[in-house]
Amino acid sequence: MGxxxxxxxxxxxxGPWTPEEDQILINFIQKYGHSNxxxxxxxxxxxxxxxxxRLRWINYLRPDxxxxxxxxxxxxxxxxxxxxxxxxxxAIAARLPGRTDNEIKxxxxxxxxxxxxxYQTTKSETKVARKSRNAKNVTTTTTTTDxxxxxxxENNSQENTSFGTNDNNHATTSSIxxxxxxxxxxxxxxxxxxxxxxxxxxxxxxxxxxxxxxxxETFWESEDVIPMDNGDYYNMTSSTTTTTSDYEEFSxxxxxxxxxxxxxxxxxxxxTPINGENGVGIYGDDDDxxxxxxxxxxxxxxxxxxxxx
DNA sequence: AATTGTTTCAACCGCGGCCCC
DNA sequence: AGGGGCCGCGGTTGAAACAAT
Numbered sequence: 093m094g095x096x097x098x099x100x101x102x103x104x105x106x107g108p109w110t111p112e113e114d115q116i117l118i119n120f121i122q123k124y125g126h127s128n129x130x131x132x133x134x135x136x137x138x139x140x141x142x143x144x145x146r147l148r149w150i151n152y153l154r155p156d157x158x159x160x161x162x163x164x165x166x167x168x169x170x171x172x173x174x175x176x177x178x179x180x181x182x183a184i185a186a187r188l189p190g191r192t193d194n195e196i197k198x199x200x201x202x203x204x205x206x207x208x209x210x211y212q213t214t215k216s217e218t219k220v221a222r223k224s225r226n227a228k229n230v231t232t233t234t235t236t237t238d239x240x241x242x243x244x245x246e247n248n249s250q251e252n253t254s255f256g257t258n259d260n261n262h263a264t265t266s267s268i269x270x271x272x273x274x275x276x277x278x279x280x281x282x283x284x285x286x287x288x289x290x291x292x293x294x295x296x297x298x299x300x301x302x303x304x305x306x307x308x309e310t311f312w313e314s315e316d317v318i319p320m321d322n323g324d325y326y327n328m329t330s331s332t333t334t335t336t337s338d339y340e341e342f343s344x345x346x347x348x349x350x351x352x353x354x355x356x357x358x359x360x361x362x363x364t365p366i367n368g369e370n371g372v373g374i375y376g377d378d379d380d381x382x383x384x385x386x387x388x389x390x391x392x393x394x395x396x397x398x399x400x401x
Numbered sequence: 402a403a404t405t406g407t408t409t410c411a412a413c414c415g416c417g418g419c420c421c422c
Numbered sequence: 423a424g425g426g427g428c429c430g431c432g433g434t435t436g437a438a439a440c441a442a443t
Binding site for chain 2 (some may be wrong): 200
């Protein structure tokens with residue numbers, strides 16, 4: 093015996109809603125509320141099933157719906173909450189005022205999943221590259237680059253995301269090529285603009301700013317990179333020169349994005365260390381990210397009413 | 402300008418769980 | 423206690439919009 097249909101479907105309309113139908117639904121709910129979705133269509137005169145009315149109201153007509161593209165903060169929040177909760181879209185939506193579960197689900201599938209995949213791919217590639225370069229054990233200290241060179245990071249993956257949180261603990265006095273211009277194309281964020289980041293003169297400038305510098309991984313992947321007598325490497329394609337130690341200094345800034353996020357929260361006294369000297373390292377294993385975010389949220393008081401898992 | 406491929410997102414569908422009788 | 427009705431959730435679909443050729 094099959095499940096009874098949610099409503100009598102004979103003669104009921106399906107598909108996109110017309111402005112007239114929207115107005116009828118809005119007027120009715122404003123006047124009488126929506127205590128009984130099943131009875132609502134008959135009472136309002138709409139030729140729709142109750143489910144369809146509910147969906148239209150919840151996802152589109154509700155007055156407190158926030159319109160427009162998701163902000164970077166909202167996207168990061170979704171990623172973090174999704175890591176905690178999985179596909180529990182309604183629970184995630186409950187923490188994003190004005191956003192619906194359907195909208196969040198769509199954004200996840202169209203933008204954030206791609207973004208996260210690319211982010212994780214980059215992260216693992218960076219670690220592999222760092223290990224590989226560490227194995228070289230090159231420790232030169234000078235940096236000379238063509239000041240007019242421009243490195244395109246179209247496919248570079250160190251996106252401008254809060255996962256790469258700034259942290260002053262990494263301050264050093266090393267210098268970097270002046271006024272290099274980097275252009276990042278953020279092609280997978282909903283309605284996100286293409287951003288152009290002026291490369292700062294020194295690492296201190298980087299650390300004082302909002303952004304991490306963008307390291308061009310392709311420098312090392314290019315077959316045109318040749319070692320020089322002084323230990324530097326010259327890329328014939330981009331006419332740029334760099335050193336392993338200089339590169340490593342930046343790479344180390346991305347050691348573990350969760351840890352960096354945690355360090356920032358510690359530094360700003362949003363959370364307090366649980367154990368260990370400064371809390372950093374407790375969550376060193378990537379698989380611990382669930383515990384990490386749970387602790388962050390609990391300590392920050394951001395999710396006091398976590399649902400039962 | 403036309404065609405084809407891709408992306409986006411509103412809406413549908415079926416299921417699980419809660420509530421009431 | 424259990425059966426039926428309803429609500430809400432998450433997966434999926436398909437049309438429209440947009441991009442590429």
